[in-house]
Amino acid sequence: MSMLVTNALLLTVPAGTDDPGLIADGWMLVEDGRIAAIGSGTPSATADEVLDVGGAFVAPGFVSSHSHLFTSGLRGLGVGETLYGWCDSMLGTTAHMTPDQMYWSTLHGALDFLSHGVTTAYNFTDPLQAWESMVEGRRVGDAGMRALSYHTRQADACLDAGIRFVDAIGMDATVGSDDEILDRFGASVAHTRTMDAAFALGASVMGQVQWSPREDAAWIEVEAMRRFGVTNQAHFLESPEAIPLQQAKFAQYRDAGALGPAMMFGHFIQTTPEIIEEAAAGGASMSWQPASNGRLASGTALVPEMLALGMKVGIGLDDQACTDVSDPWQNMRMGITMQRARTKDPLSMMPERVLRLHTLGAAEIMGVDDRVGSLEVGKLADFVVVDPRRPDVGPLWHPARSYVLSMTPRNLRGVYVGGVLVSADGVSTNPLAAEASARLHEELPALAARIGHPR
Structure with a gap:
């Protein structure tokens, strides 16, 4: 045709x-x-x-270089919290969800992205290890594990929604031996690679060094990158809590040999000039989420300075639960206004630049710019x-x-x-759209009533 x-x-x-x-x-x-x-x-x-x-x-079509599509039914939670308190509210709810519920939540989120003009997403799946509260910016690492289907059903939902996606998979690196961790990660990658490659554009590590109690967490992520030929995007230097601890962990990625074109840093706000220079020199890139950075009071990343050093940058919409409306135009305008307010220079972020960063720039850091x-x-x-x-x-x-x-x-x-x-006109043509909406409106409030969430 x-x-x-x-x-x-x-x-x-x-x-x-x-x-x-x-x-x-x-x-x-x-x-x-x-x-x-x-x-x-x-x-x-x-x-x-x-x-x-x-x-x-x-x-x-817009490209979101940092997204969590399973959060579409959890908007409006933790409004008075920064990152970790908001996660307790939002992910404290998903910790009780079944693989089937995660399928419908992810499908709803993917259709929501499409209805707002986002045709490709780097999608962080909810990890197999359930959420637990942070202690000084790190996880204890003893939360329970879910079945492999908890991940695979999220990938299935992206495919059924018809969105193009890179599937970001948690290492869950505190459960099992290193061989068991890598084998489990490999099973998720293998599932993604069985899918239609026109839509499942690749697999990636959901980098978790920022929160991991393991001192060698970067090493096992790098081993997964090499063994399975995947990229890595780490939520890193995002929250204003425990900044010295977060900054100290940059050395883990550097010393493990992670810095390179396959390494993306998501958020990258609480940086130092030295960290930015080392990341840029190593060839790593950065994903910028203006709307969620403002919503969660995380701060403003030094994007113009990163670009000036030759660092590649893409823009992501992040969680629907902390960006609230999956509106890429709002996201671009927030990026412009945040940078101009910070630098007091209107040329520091121009409309043409944010358009590129939310389309081709995002595709470039994801390694899919040859296709989208x-x-x-x-x-x-x-x-x-x-x-x-x-x-x-x-x-x-x-x-x-x-x-x-x-x-x-x-x-x-x-x-x-x-x-x-x-x-x-904002209405999905997907035959599953009505069922996805009905299930979220029925099942999530019932879940919240059962567990005493959300807040």
């Missing part, structure tokens, strides 16, 4: 530049789920279907149709800047994955 998108204001987001790649009066040909041609003016191609967007924006993140011939045809006249934002003096600064999900007319419509 083929589709010809016409009468579009294309934002292609090409590699190697903050230029948004604007093409007025643009068209795009999609064949067998991939972009076959792009041009301006009268199309030089025909197709089975013509989608005339009437002058609307057509842009890459921009509108280029040969890439998967994941795109959004965004109408600046519904509601009308006025003249587009600088179209790409208006796209970032003035659009909201109300302007989002359609979301396409592989050239297939997956959400129209």
